[in-house]
Amino acid sequence: MKPFKIGEYEVSSIIEREGPIRTPKVMFPTADPRRAEELLREGPSNVWSPTSGILFNTYQTFVIRSAKRTVLIDTCVGENKARPPHFNYPKQPWLDGFDRQGLRFEQVDVVVNTHLHVDHCGWNTRLVNGRWMPTFPKARYCMSDVEFGYWRDQTAQGWELPGRIWTDSALPLVESGHAHLVTMDARVDDDLSLIPTPGHTPGHVCVRLRSGGLEAIFIGDLMHHPIQCAEPGWSSCFCVDPQLAAATRRHFFESVADTSTVIVPEHFPYPTAGRIRSHGAAFRWEFLD
Numbered sequence: 001m002k003p004f005k006i007g008e009y010e011v012s013s014i015i016e017r018e019g020p021i022r023t024p025k026v027m028f029p030t031a032d033p034r035r036a037e038e039l040l041r042e043g044p045s046n047v048w049s050p051t052s053g054i055l056f057n058t059y060q061t062f063v064i065r066s067a068k069r070t071v072l073i074d075t076c077v078g079e080n081k082a083r084p085p086h087f088n089y090p091k092q093p094w095l096d097g098f099d100r101q102g103l104r105f106e107q108v109d110v111v112v113n114t115h116l117h118v119d120h121c122g123w124n125t126r127l128v129n130g131r132w133m134p135t136f137p138k139a140r141y142c143m144s145d146v147e148f149g150y151w152r153d154q155t156a157q158g159w160e161l162p163g164r165i166w167t168d169s170a171l172p173l174v175e176s177g178h179a180h181l182v183t184m185d186a187r188v189d190d191d192l193s194l195i196p197t198p199g200h201t202p203g204h205v206c207v208r209l210r211s212g213g214l215e216a217i218f219i220g221d222l223m224h225h226p227i228q229c230a231e232p233g234w235s236s237c238f239c240v241d242p243q244l245a246a247a248t249r250r251h252f253f254e255s256v257a258d259t260s261t262v263i264v265p266e267h268f269p270y271p272t273a274g275r276i277r278s279h280g281a282a283f284r285w286e287f288l289d
């Protein structure tokens with residue numbers, strides 16, 4: 001992501017993986033492919049490949065830093081997690097990116113997971129002597145109580161991949177006392193608070209940062225690609241409740257359209273952050289300069 005400032009905070013990101021990912025039809029099962037191509041041809045050129053028609057997606061961890069604290073939002077896929085092939089990314093790019101921030105694991109004060117999908121909580125823990133340990137030993141990890149409970153129940157019902165994710169990247173932090181299970185509208189600290197945005201997952205939250213009269217909202221997987229601004233009804237193939245996800249997305253767009261609020265989606269390619277503008281009956285995406 002192209003770094004930017006919100007009041008006293010520097011905002012940047014650590015990239016785990018970027019590049020082509022899926023066609024619009026695979027990513028958004030209800031999408032009309034011709035409409036998708038029309039939107040892609042009208043929109044910014046850095047978000048898809050015109051030759052293959054494949055959308056671009058980045059996987060990144062956001063770093064919010066001030067003199068007071070260092071906060072991470074979402075922690076990508078991680079290492080030693082034995083994920084299925086698509087998510088089995090090499091660990092080194094993320095570790096190198098973390099190094100380039102000039103950070104040590106001990107310096108992270110707060111970690112927020114927008115939700116507990118495979119690509120949002122992986123670096124929460126690392127395997128140390130056969131045990132899952134907090135990667136950031138001094139951090140307070142914030143996860144929504146609804147989200148934690150949902151994946152706990154899925155795990156109890158034998159859902160294999162969710163079971164592994166919850167067991168290796170969420171549960172150990174509750175057991176070690178590092179995790180704070182919070183309500184979906186919780187205040188994280190003076191400048192950070194959560195916004196309930198259920199649908200993609202039942203406990204999905206966005207994270208609002210306010211400082212110096214400015215505002216940014218980290219939206220996790222509320223949307224996966226800029227074409228969803230024009231078609232808020234297109235939910236991703238990963239949404240637990242696609243209809244609720246679509247309603248939440250439209251409501252969110254209405255609440256931020258034509259304001260100065262900077263929107264920071266997890267999966268948008270460089271420069272990543274932008275603003276939402278109203279456009280006819282829907283919206284359009286505008287990357288920050």
Ligand SMILES: [Zn+2]
Pocket residue numbers: 117119120220221266267
């Ligand atoms: Zn995601």
